[in-house]
Amino acid sequence: MIDALFEYEFLQNAVITGLLIGLVAPLLGVFIVVRRLSLIADALSHITLTGIAASLLIEKxxxxxxxxxxxxxGMAFSVIGAVFIEKLRKVYKHYEELAIPIMLSGGIGLGVxxxxxxxxxxxDLFSYLFGSVTAVSRDNVWVVVIITTLVVLIVMLFYKELFVLSFDEEHATIAGVNAKTIHFLFIVMVALVIASAMxxxxxxxxSALMTLPVAAALRMSVSFKQTIGLSVLFGEVAVVTGLFSAYQLDVPPxxxxxxxxxxxxxxxxxxxxxxxxxxxxxETS
Amino acid sequence: MVQEPLIELEDVAFKYDKEWVVEHVNLAIHKGQFLGLVGPNGSGKSTLIKLMLGLEKPNKGHIRLFGKSVKKFNMWQEIGFVSQKANSFNSGFPATVYEVVRSGLVSRMSIFQLFNQKHKEKVYEALKEVEMEEYAHYSIGELSGGQQQRVFIARALVSDPSLIILDEPTVGVDSEHVTAFYDLLGKLNRERDLTLLMVTHDIGTITSHATHVACMNKSVHFHGSSEDYHDMTDEEMSEMYGHSIHQLSHNHEVTHS
Structure with a gap:
């Protein structure tokens, strides 16, 4: 694969995109998991599919x-879906998780x-559902580069706010953190990363790339920083081995x-x- | 006392849906006091705290913090808060004691400001104050309830507040550590001149540690120094706030005498 990597542009595109996604998906994933929002990524990815389908239909x-x-x-749908989930969470204050199945099934229904x-x-559609080593264009790589830079920058600048909101939302509010704005910013980032990763x-x-590396990191880490570090490391290892074996076995990555x-x-x-x-x-001996 | 009270409530009332849970509350907390706010479950104590912190808006009356209306108040770094919830936080949360305490600095920091060496020193100072510095790199979930609550005190202390509000902080702390916890609060009150407001239903312990006591059941029935409180007779007490509290305090005396 190494030789092929220098030869074929499509492979380079897939590997660059993969490495960037392997960084940002687990990075946001840490906050998603500790805030118990794991299923939001699932709902948003299904809405992204609706966007893809709409795009294919219009093109046709x-x-x-x-x-x-x-x-x-796909990105536009994902971001709009994120906004709707937030609205629904307000409507069903006591059943916040209801927003997720509503959006998920709504997205799939319209998508079908x-x-x-x-x-x-x-x-085309098959490669959007399960990924592809050959489908990433150079243009797409640039979009993912921009989104990755943006996400990493925002997470760094708002790290203290994101942490305090995840750990203790009430305390964050009393400390004067604008929970609404930060949360909105966060969910839009998730939507963009999902669309980039697809x-x-x-x-x-x-959603697996956002949650599985974090789940593994949680078993081994003591601090929040360590959790982020390990999650990103595991995400990257999964992407690299996954892409390599997908190319060798000729299966979707x-x-x-x-x-x-x-x-x-x-x-x-x-x-x-x-x-x-x-x-x-x-202890016992 | 000529000084303006840190917290002042004037004829405050609040209702959930149609039921009034707080009525006609007048209360002032002055600098240097350690006020125990006691009352039975459902007496509106925690609601009163939410009103003071601006988390709920009163239907009637005025609330002033540091002389400013709570609506316009913006010096939140002056107020530390230790909630009952701190005890029931997600104990699997992957954060060290150090990271948790450091998060208390957020109220003092501007947006986009990153943590630096000075912040690190502040965190260790606060941990030292609650005698938890050796646990700095432990995961918060590994600690006992009492230790966790000390960490949350440190989180409140780290931003150098003049006032700390505690909402039932001893819930979930085993009884042998409760006394040590009260001693810590007493020390902070005396040595740092830190004003404390503690909400509790544990009427016996608080009155022997706090400088002032306020008893509440929808409205405040007694507010005065702890000495005055102890001087009250049983008859005065039951007259003042009814059967349930009387029972509570009475039982307490029986078990501890």
Whole structure:
């Protein structure tokens, strides 16, 4: 694959995008997981699919439009979906998690209708669902570069606010943190990262890249910083091994990336178990 | 006392839906006091705290913090808060004691400001104050309830407030550590001249540590120094706030005498 990497632009695109996503998806994932919002990523990715389907349909039906990049429409849908989830969480104050299945099923429902109108499933759509090593264009790489830079910058600048909001929202409010604005900014970032990640990982598996590396990191880390560091490390390892094996086996990278993340997760659980057993033995002997 | 009170409530009332939970509350907390706000469950104590902190808006009356209307108040770094919730936070949260205490500095920092060496020193100072500096790099979830509550005191102390409000902080702390916790509060009150307002239903312990006591059941029935409180007879007490509190305080005396 190394030789091919220098030869083919499409491979370079996939690897660059993959590495950037391997950084930002787990980075935001840490905040998503500790705030118990893991399923929001799922809802947003399904809404992104609706956007992709809408884009494909318009391209097909409106002759003036061709060569549209479905990523943009996916992003727009994802961001709008994020706004709606926030609104719904206000409506159902006592059942905040209801917002997620409402948006998820709504997104899929509309998506299925749009897909059928656009003449059903084709290879394009398949690569959006499960990711592809060949589908990333140079333009897309630039979009992902911009989004990654933006997300990393925002997380660094608002790190203290994001931390205090995740740990103790009431305390954050009393300390004068503008919870609404920060939360909105955060959910829009999540929406953008999901739309960026879908070409490599695939819509159905994006949320896994946001949560599995974090789940593994949680088994091993003491501090919040360490959790972020390990999550990003695990995310990158999963992306690199996943892309490599997807290329070798000629399967969609979404599957191999997520399976790599699953293996890392299992190893981390095993590691924790072995360590606590050792500790236990040390204690009793 | 000529000095303006740090917190002043004037005929404050508040209702959830149609039910009044706080009525006709007049209360002032002056600098240097350690005020215990006691009352049975559902007496509106915690609601009163929310009103003071601006988390709820009163239907009637005025609330002033440091002489300013709570609506316009913006010196939140002057007020530390230790909630009951701090006890029931997600104990699997991946953060060290150091990180938790440092988060208390947010109210003092401007937007975009990053943590620096000076902040680190402040965090260790606050941890030292509550005798928890050796636990700085422990995960917050590893600590006992009493230790965690000390950490939350440190989080409140780190921004150098003049007033700390505590809402039932001893809930979930085992009884042998409760006394040490009260001693710590007493020390902070005396040595740092820190004004404290503590809400509790534990009427016995608080009256022997606080300088002042206020008893509340929807409205404030007694407000005075702890000595005055102890001087009250049983009859006066039951007359003042009814059967339930009387029972509570009475039982307490039985178990501790």
């Amino acid at each position: 039906r409106v002759s003036a439009v061709n060569d549209w990049n479905p990523m943009y429409m 209708i749009l897909i059928s109108l656009a003449d059903g499933f084709n290879t 070409q490599v990982v695939g819509i159905l598996l994006v 979404g599957g191999t990336i997520v399976m790599s993340a699953v293996v890392i997760l299992l190893l981390s659980i095993l590691y924790r178990r072995l360590r606590s057993e050792e500790w236990w033995k040390g």
